[in-house]
Amino acid sequence: MPVPKRRTSKARKxxxxxxxxxxxxxxxxxxxCGHPTLPHAVCSNCGTYRGRKILTVEEE
Ligand SMILES: [Zn+2]
Structure with missing residues (x-):
């Protein structure tokens, strides 16, 4: 089994x-809705992308 010859120095680590x-x-x-969302993705809060309705989000 191969074993390192030298201990890794603090600086190298x-x-x-x-x-x-x-x-x-x-x-x-x-x-x-002003909710923070991932870019290029449908808003998880209101289900719209670039102002268009894509999904219907059910609320509980
Ligand atoms: Zn939204």
Whole structure:
């Protein structure tokens, strides 16, 4: 079984993990109801896309 010859240094480990940060998800505000929505997707709150009705959202 292969085993690393050298222990990974703190600097090398930290440099590798410099790219691991999470980026916040992008949202756009719905034109109709003002609800934050994923871009290029039907609004989950009112069921419209670019002002047109696509889905009927049932409320509980
Ligand atoms: Zn909406």
């Amino acid at each position: 930290r440099k590798r993990r410099a790219h691991h940060a999470l980026v916040p998800i992008r949202t756009v505000v719905c034109k109709k």
